Amino acid sequence: MSATSDDDRANEVLTHAEWATALADGELLGQQCSDCGHETAAPKAACACCGSRSLETVSLPTEGVVYSETTVAVAPAGFEGGYRVAVIDLGEARVLARLEGDAGIGDSVEFVGPLEDGEEPAPLFT
Template structure:
């Protein structure tokens, strides 16, 4: 891993705060499992597939493909509707993201920036 990504880790591990800070800096981070090679797009304490705690921080690709998409018509408190969200495949990982425009399954999208939400930053693709 690039030493510049060390700033986003705590005690050698990617944390939610580190993931959010990286996102705000325009960097998409995830984790890969040393045991089963499963890649996730959000920090975890253990691999979701095999339970291993041997996880490494990786930088995810900024280009991806829309795996699923939804238009939110009735938004939770603090959000303005309508807006689009999607599950975006980035290499071997999938990431839930805000979509800047309507998209369809199979569309190519690229990381644009982080959008501020009441829950914290969220990646935006377009």
């Protein structure tokens, strides 16, 4: 876990590199719009709902519910096929993640850390 406090995060723009570093440390970070309250699970330059650039970095929950899922049978170059991906509903935000186990739509899942498959980490839920 990083030593950065929630107050320090509110004053900084979340970059992809910071998001990936936090993920590698086992923490899910996202952003919350100061104007409308919308939360997102990946760094953005502006709020997807209202367009505001007033975004605060927040820690996201590590438990959620499978919102949708699919199996990638034909993987992109450099990846093995037959892996599952899912959109995980974390309450106020949703995150695209790798999914292990037999959880399906509507099932509760938990963030277990980063999946480092290639150069970029990805959230892994079971």
